[in-house]
Amino acid sequence: MKPLHQRLNLYTNGNETYTFVPAEPVGARSLTIYRNSGDIVLNAPNAPLPVTAERSGKTIYGIFGIISLTLSEYIIIVTGRELRGRLMGQNVYRATDYDILPLNPDIQVAAPPHLVEAHLLALVRSHLAGGTFFFSYAWDLTRRLQAQWTSLKEDGDKPVWEIADDRFFWNKFLQTRLIDVTTGNPDQNLSPYILPVIYGTFDIRAERINGHHLRLCLISRRSRYRAGTRYFRRGIDEHGHVANFNETEQILLVGPDDTSVQLSFVQIRGSVPVYWAEINTLRYKPDVQIMDLADNVTDAMRRHFKENTSIYGEQSLVNLVNQKGHEQPVKEAYEKYVAQVNMPNVRYEYFDFHNECKHMRWDRIDVLLSKLEEDLTRYGYFHLDSAKPEPVRLQTGTVRTNCMDNLDRTNVAQSAIAKWMLNQQLRALGLLHETDTINNYAQFMQDFREMWTDHANQISIAYSGTGALKTDFTRTGERTRKGLLEDGWNSVMRYLKNNFFDGARQDAFDLITGSYVPRRGYVPVSLIRDSRPLIIRAVPYALSFSLFMILAGLTLPRTSDYSLVYYFLLWFVLLALSLVFAFAYGIEYVSWPKLVPLTHVIYYNGPGFRSARSGMGFSIPLPALEKLGTQGRKLAEMHRRTKSKLDAVEMGTKERVD
Template identity: 65%
Template sequence: MAKSLHQRLSLYVNGDESYIFVPAEPVGARPLVVHRNSGDIVLDSPNAPIPTSAKRSNKTVYGILGLIALSLSEYVIVITGREQRGKLLGHPIYRAVDFDILPLDPSASVSSPPHAVEAHLLALVKSHLSSGSFLFSYDFDITRRLQAQYVAREKDEGRAFWEIADDRFFWNKFLQSRFMDITASNPSNDLSSYILPVIYGSFDIRLSSLNGRSVQLALISRRSRFRAGTRYFRRGVDEEGHVANFNETEQIVALPSESDPDDFKTTLGFVQIRGSVPVFWAEVNTLRYKPDLQIMDLQESVEATRRHLQEQVSLYGDQSLVNLVDQKGYEKPVKEAYERYVAEAKVPQVKYQYFDFHNECKHMRWDRIGLLIDSLRDDLLRDGYFHLESSKPEPIKWQLGTVRTNCMDNLDRTNVAQAAIARWTLELQLKAAGLLADNDKVENHEDLTQHLRELWSDHADLISRAYAGTGALKTDFTRTGKRTRAGAFDDFKKSAVRYFKNNYFDGARQDAYDLITGTWIPRKGPSSATFLVNDNRPLIIRAVPYALLFSLFMVLAGLTLPRSSNYSLFYYFVLWLSLLALSVTFVFIYGIDYVSWPRLLPPTDIINYSGPGYRSGDHGKGLGLDVGKLKAGASAQWMAHGLRRDKHLEEIELGTRKRID
């Protein structure tokens, strides 16, 4: 059993001196004191009196997310609102729904920051906290799958939750790094009870029944903090083998005893993973619906693919790689690169499986996803699942491998495939547990089937919102088992919203990911980061959108406002429609300069890549531009102009500065 965490804290603000966090229980627990002037974080003595000058906050603190340093001050981020999402094996699982940000510098203000840079960075923090899905538990390690917890149960005895958490899914690890460093360096000042591991993911649980037996069906997803980000600004793999949008999804079935709903006689777990194609590739937004596809054949490409696959084998066992990328058209080069590098990596225990999703399931024949299950049947039977009976000294069955699924975004097609694989495995598990006859099927039981569909559909939506900005596509099939025209129209609307968000809003979202996970670390003093609030694009680039809007206004005015003369408006409309057309044409010719790019770590190296590899086009960079000769003053380089070129910032821009692990 891991060390317990404090569940409720009372916050006292002692003027400009300190923040004092007093646990509600156990009685006599040592309060945590954060000194505002020095930044020191210490445990006070048990039952220490609260200073008479300290004022108690009217909010209950349910956990400390961590500490972040911005350009002017450090800030303590605390959880002040939570909702219980359910109980997993009797352990409450919470979602953080409200936060407070407490400045350490007495002169700093969260509501009205004294500098535009600090205001911008605080806005990034707030937007990340308000839009994310953060889950935690005080007495259960939700960062690790059931099988991993069982294997390490003796080793974990008496250790703190932060010490046993899965490093990939400990989302606030960077924010908690100060607390962990203090604890590691000074055991007498052990802050472990205040270090709350949080995951970015989804959790849902449904109580169903099957043949007169109660069945708890749960689904939990865990998003990796490595290479985290948004759809177009985090793709592929990095040199360490981390891929974008990596998620571990665990489907859990718990069978409680008839006499005690919290006594689980049987526990079944099944894990799948998803992640971006593990090669160096990207999609460069140009305001066109299809971005420029870029695949970079680098010297490190094979090794990066190998590292990723080796890590998955070491963590999960045998790997069945299911690739759903199209084998024709725009996506074909990604498929070919994936296959080439997997073959060259030569990692044992890895089997590649291609499924032509769009061709096999065209004309809304999504039931044909069963063909994929048929091709994976032997692998699924070999890899198995986790099966634990409380009456047995050891698990009845272990999961010895996983299916790793991907499409271009690891969202929509991946969701359909993973849901189908999970349903097939659930049927196998229920038969092994004696709840389902050998000749019976899950879909014959409407209550269980509906809960399963809702779990996977909601799970798909949450992963999609985090990565692409909207709910998932194709969820009508996941929810109902049928592909409908209404669902296709809903997908069209979501695709349109994705286009606008990915081109015009995701730069700030990406910056928020990089700030919270510690991929980019601010320097002290806002003058080093004025590039965040200044627009360094050439004047003509900034002026054309105003010309576009004004000409559009004049055209609409000519169509709607009452006329005061009988003169023809022919030349009026020719003038303003011509200006409108020229402005629109200019914007798309120089489309890269109108995309909302990340500012903390601008992807200029990808935009301007001219080495070996594949590129689908060279759109949005202006007229007559030689991509192979792009230099500091060329199009799209304005993103890096505001950065001071000292050694520290060069490391940050190039991504060589490591996060704190």
């Protein structure tokens, strides 16, 4: 695999060019991007710089990519990095800081000439600041160890971007311009500048067991397909991609040399692979929507499992969704379609997590392990010994775990499975006796728990906006009351973020991954304009003002002996009416994504199941509010139609471009 340039110096020639010059090796071909035309040119070795070129004071650690917005293209560069460890003798970094360079000479990133361009740039910046992005210049972080070994010969001297796993090459859409130049002209090989980045987690720690030195590494890789936030990306799409798909690889390296003995165990997680959604309505539990599209569902599910089995081998599907209450329809839909596709090498296993582990009986997770033990033993793990020409063994299958969000329950289950497999690996290497476990090694066990807890939190933050729940069990092996309080706080924060802030987060995902491509030269003002009916926009102000007046009446000193009963009655009635109206029209107050609207999901009226149709107006109008409710429904319907028309006209291209 050809290594990448690790440091670049940036030279700006007025409004004409950006030139990136590798700090080493001396004489390497520099890269020039022309600002007016957008042309990208790989210069001859030792090509001189323009006399008027000025060097930037910052060192650049890689080009994250190039993104096109409505008024200009922008180069995203990595200007800060943090060393997170070494894997197979190669440094692994986390990107910590970025700069955005406009190609249009008339645009300043700090003060764009239009509010829409400023809005889109803010989305880009928020995604970069909120994500956890890792990269290596000489090691392919996108692929697990077994995949790298099996394709070792055919990879040869190919550049890392060409052999990277397409699913986990997070910035591939942003690298499209550089890749197109490289593939279109053999003399313009920009491969040393194309830096693949993963969105996920990376942790590696030195350990010691019975006098043996080893290193434990945990990597998660988030798929760029169907990427997004908790309530705005659920289920599967027609291509077989599921929401919140993550591959987790636990690596064990034994001996003084990282490459001496390598063991790897892989698990995956992903949303329930049917067409389903949860519709935010301001209520704590959203409306569950199952879209029973028959052949479409089975085709998509079959594609999903076919891809997984071709990559990982056999599949054990572990479903942790509740069998009663709010989650029951999702469980039943999953089981219905799994039975219909009836694919070989795919086995379904249901585990009622909350029922089995109720009353803080977290040891009951062993029941799940006992059900999976035969499969896990058969699947095994990847084991490579450098003293032998072939791997000692290969992993021939994997466990695919899901709950509703693929976060909290999934984290507990995956960490338990990983611990079970780690014990098997250490025993096979002779580092543990047959009856010995890592529980007997306090420091090792503490590191294992911390790694899995940090891993759980980062995956959860990316999807839900907060840390994971139940991490006290992952960190300590016990469920505690302090953990319950922390879970309560995180649940409240999830509610607030998922209802009032995730629309912009989803827009940022869609922009970075290419699910939405802005149309150059056209500025869609609907992105920043609030076109909801006046009464919808006025209610939050009425609610806030009435709450303010109540607090003022309770706290400010009184200057009169008159009773405040009628005063409080007035403002409490206004507060109550505002709350009733807000929850009745809850859908109008949720922060929805605007780049790729979800109108077809929110107002779906085809075959399937919906737990309720909340937040769409007064379905049973109160006598005093009947007229208001009727008018409100008409306004909401008119608003919905208007939004759909605006979306169709102004949203630009929505097809993914890779």
